[in-house]
Amino acid sequence: MSLDLGLPALERAEPRLMRAEPLLTMSGISKRFGNVRALRNVDAKVYPGEVMGIVGESGSGKSTLLRMMNLEDTPDTGDYTLRLPGRENENLFDLARYERRMLCARHIGIVYQNPHLGLLMKHSSSGNVAERLLIAGERSFDVLRDKAREALDASEFPLDRMDARPIELSGGMQQRVQLAKAIALEPALLLLDEPTTGLDVSVQALVLDTLKRLQRDRKITMVLVSHDLGVIRTMADRVMVMRHGEVVEQGLADQVFQDPQHAYTQQLVHAKL
């Protein structure tokens, strides 16, 4: 197996694989929207420190699944657990609204494709990051300021613009603000919903670079949804291929891309190559 994935050697020398207990476990997730079966009996596991890629065409249910991971939506059936201290065996879909919101704010970070969903456009960039900390109960102005600066710095945002409003910033910068907001509280799980779609290729590469560095430095567990195989290929350790609300194939990224088993995956990989 010597498929060149364009990764530095260091990356592959240190496999972050399934030795530990999974951080995220979803089982039997089904969801209907009217006549549309958006998800059919989906199981997913994400292990600590790994990047899980979800690929699939538009309408395959990947974003719905991600929204459920972020507890924005509940399924018709199915369980969801996260291995957080004190919450190991709790089905998070059963949580009360308030608890769900607090758990999301503290332990789950999300970057949306559309920055308007994730950011308060009329407030400053540093304020956007600070809001997360404020919800979690931080009440010292100096600490808020420092932590916001730290998070923006970690997502490689130019600090001289930290008080600019996101609406004045470029698309790549907006994604960096979203990223800073997502990682400000050091979440257990970082969800990325097509984070680089809509950015031009060079900016896309820079944002992916930042994500990779963050992943390396902080060992954040990430779930990355994309329809772009190139992005998944650079980032993900494992992939899950979805179609019509079902998982058609999952496995190590290298394996799936080099030796696709399911007809749809084969089509997808060949279309890309």
Add this chain to the structure above:
Amino acid sequence: MSLATLTKDWAATSYGFLDASAKRELRRKMLKAIAVPGCQMPYASREVPMARGWGTGGLQVTLTLVNPTSVVKVIDQGADDGVNAASIRRFISRVSGASETWDTLGASIVQSRHRIPEEMMREDQILVLQVPNPEPLRGVEPNISIARQMHADADYGKLWLTLYEQIVRKGRIMQGASYPSMVNGRHVMTPSPIPRWDVPKLNMARHLTFLSAGREKRLHAVPPYTRVEPLVFSDRPYLVEDHADLTCRRSGVQGFFMNELPQDGGGSVFEVSDSNLGIKALNKTEGAPTEIGETWYRNGEYSA
């Protein structure tokens, strides 16, 4: 069946101007508001002979509370003798038989716009504040339905965020009046447009406070001995207006909230905003028998 059997017999007005069903509804909402301090209760704001926005909310609460033994004081920006205050006071006394007063200590109901009296109020007194905008989240969330969800979730991140950004942009918190305050550790309220000077007076106050917005049709309450904490960062202290060193040019009192009167030539002089306190101080210097009650601020320092 004729119209006569369906309608009530004619009478000039019912006691206290509002009809019985209106008062009944208001009492229910006022009790609810006391039960959940700081939570806004919707009510059907009735017509009173005054335009919306001129204190109809406060007036309705006062008319519900009032009885012939009540003593009513009405203040407008601290003054008892403004046209609006005087007219409301006269109206209340005419429809209910309650007596009128200017004296904070002698009143049983104090209806007020924009100020809380400087003299400390007691357990047997009720403060009714006229509120233009009861919703602290209006500035950050124009959609009322979403704002109500945010109250239910205790989601006040955006409110904190505006304070954070004021410090970032201006170096200090710019919010002057209606400073958002946490009531009983749960609901954030906007305490009507009272100055920052007056917000600490609501914290663990001995009196009951109603805040009622007639145009917005909502009221909320601060029961006696309830915590009211202005939203502040732990390392940026809450500052009241810089009036501690100002002296009233007419009564000579010092260390209270002042009205600034600009003068020709660019200077300004100050008069104490709580006009009855000024009158009492003047009477005292002239030797008339006057009782000035305990005040929340002493020598310009809050000390209750």
